[in-house]
Amino acid sequence: MLRAIIVDDEILVRATLEKMVDWAAEGFQLAGCYANGQAALEAMERCPADLVFTDIKMPVCSGLEFIDGVHALGLAPHIVVLSAFDEFPLVKQAFKKGAADYVLKQEIVPARMLELVREARAALCAGGDALAPAPGAAPLRDTNAILQDVIFHNALPGELPGLEQGYVVACFFLDEIYREMARLGTDVNATLTQPLTKLVMQMPQFRSTDGFYSFDMSRHFLFYSLAQPGRTVEKARTFLAQVQRAWKNYMNISCTVGMAAPHAEPETSFYTVLEQAETNTTLRYVLGPGRIYDESYYPQFDPVTALRQAKSCMPFIRAVMEADFAQVEQYKNELVGYMQDLPLEQGQSLALLYLYNLYYEMGFYDMQVAYKLGLDHRLYQRLRAIETQRDLVIYFTSVLRRIMEYFESNYDQQFPDPVLRAKRFLDDSYMRADLTLGEVAQRSGYNEKYFCTLFKKRFDVSYSDYLTGLRIAAARELLEKTNMRMYEVCDAVGYNSVEHFLRTFKRATGQTPLQYRKENVKKHQ
Template sequence: MWKAVVCDDEYIVLEALSIMIDWEGLGIRLVGTAEDGLSALELIRRVKPDIVLTDIRMPGLDGLQLIETVLSEAPDTHCIVFSGFNEFEYVKRAIRLGVADYVEKPITEEAIERALGKVLGRIERESAIRSMERKLQDTDEALLEKAVWELLLFGKEAEQAWREQFGPEGDRVAGVTVLAAAEPFRLPEHPAYRAIHLRDDKHHLAVMFHYMDLPSAHWDSLVDELDDAGLAVGISLTHPPEEAHASWREAVQAHKAAKLLGIRGAVRFGELGSGSDNPSHLSALEEAILLALRAGSRTMVAEEADRFLREILESKPDPDTVESEMLKIIYAAEEAVGEHRDPSGKPHIEIAEAAAEGRLSEWFRERLKRLAEQAAASRDRDKHSAIEKAKEYVVQNAFRDVSLQETASFVGLHPAYLSVLFKETTGETFIQYLTRNRVELAKSLLRKGMKISEVSDRVGYMNPRHFGEVFKRHTGMTPGQYRDSQLSS
């Protein structure tokens, strides 16, 4: 299990993140928190975490200084920063330092889990590479395993080296299927394929190199054997050797689905719903653009887009390559903003028209700017809409002791996040807002001359004495004094 620490000078943020993130479910153990940069550095040096989540602004040692120190001492550490809307210059510096992702405040459960998922994917890839390096030995079998690992990691780039190591039979291979499980297993020998068994930090893999189509009866028999063994095994689709990296990702994804669903047996990737595999091999420049987009800053997006254009154009690629790279970023950007994607036009058509008219760079900048503006505006609307909906729910239910959990469920937010967002937006806590509305309802009932015990019951206080204490604390008078003063006037 990977280790993580969280650093932020706001205690409520530390508490919220500790509660609202399912760390164990992500395969992460939260081993500590810190409220300032110096204590954070001491904690990180002591527990040696794999992941550091830190605010940019902290006393003693700010987040950028902390990241720079940590990465100089432990380069394999993966850092995620979060910051306010007006700190984009700091974010750019953080990106230059090599942070894994950026999360905008106020922090949402979805944003944190998305950033952690990205980091975990990177850690798994690096772990696989380290595992591969540990396996290197001067034997034919070890060299073959190395070649197969490189084929899984890099696909077409490693195909020729794999064929040379695989031997003459490599020319007969028509497809690759990968099986992944947490426990060791072996595939039986068969003339239709050759199986190479590998191991990384988390999975036992069987890589099947098909010489011919495997008879369906044999597939069924193989799946039955895996089911009988009680193993949770993910099975990829069959891809040509140059796309073997897709087979590996699909097998791991299918295995994760099997674990998530509690299935003991074989799960084929093709049986999963659409969108189960969403790989991303973006360069540092492309990732910087996506981070800027999530920040919602037009200026930052424009600067990162210009930097991308300068560097890609300086390499003097052919026009088709430029269009392909730009289109890949635009589609990744639309996916990053999710439901707020730009609904206007079709990028693959627009980019061809822009290229024909000689305004490719201008189109690229404008498209990213529109996406950033729409994403930022939608996030603000969604945030304020949720709080207004929560306030209205409280007002409508002031006659009873409505809870934070109930209100959070009604508006579709995590209770801890609603608590933080409510205080930030309204200036008072959820309980303060609820109590104030119950007192206002009580005052209106008292002005009608109702008995104090009846009013207490009508506003959700089962104990009239407790109601009287709350009422006096908010108004300076007992309920009886307030009623009498209103009736006499």
């Protein structure tokens, strides 16, 4: 049986933790409760413990001194830190010294305590993580850089470590972050992005095979590798919940999380999984913010299917966002007529489909606009509570009116010219290896995601496929007409990795560059 001890100078805390768990039933012997780190160290020297719950601030010997003493004894127990709201700098030091987890004293309830004990037992039985950095080592950031390159199509998903053994992708959407801008100031990278990233990477569950990347102020992506021993999708969900709590407790930042995992072919389905994770965050519009959403919520509302049905909604949505009152009135009258004629439940579903897609498209202009307007973020519950078609129409038109007023006063939409301007810039700059999507999108005046959406709608090809097409066409011409070496061709058409160029060329043409050159030299002889 594994041994556990509790170290805290408050007798009430020790007594509470002792009684919260049926230790024997969970495979532990509670070997002792101690009022300070020195007493616990003396006990550990006589008979080591496998699991330790320790306070940070204690007389005689603090929690940090206790952890140092444990390592000095050559021991490596599973350590859970008990902390208060104002102790985060000390908690970070505890993580660096090898603590495995933390819990706020304000959150100590039986269910949470049981969860911590069971996680500790699983970690102890699994024998730890061979890939984890040693206590005090600098966090490994290589996977972060790879994840960023993969997201921007500058690297292949297969370069992510352990990809074929499974993974979970999560998208964290920061709810109502615009309210925090006065507190955060102008340097959001220093006051928001960097602290959020450090919090994630300093959590003991974050491994060298995981990656984290902040896409923009509102969206942050996590790659959680299942290659580590003992990891499961459910453990990924537990980790995501811990990240949520850490951001809320130490930075007062709330977020909605979308998570997704591949069902098959982990490498080829990566971008589908990435998109699904982000799409799942939009369930905040329908079921409320602050949750962790995955496919288990689809029986209530399936966002993937709703977005596939968006084509029927787009003329109406475009009219709203262009503040075209005449067109909006025409579409609204038609929709209201349908809602009045349909059975109530079908009318509610129709209203939900249109409002969800309208919220979704609005996010391309301003990701926080639905919050700024105070729009309902529990559309499913709100619509299902409506009891008559008349009330349904009143609610739908009131939401529509508020959105129309916003777009009338904030936007003058002229799509084509800015997008075409950005495309011309891309045509002239594709050969630059340092060219970024952000730089191209900036030429259009739109954020990156909305620019990519407009680009696809305007030119019927995705931004990344168009850029690849430009580079491969240029490479073909150089292979046919020059004697340049492969690395020279690679550099000339905008790739900074020969390996990436070779794989991309073969995927696009079915041949390696060398095969292509030999075949075309013969044709021209």
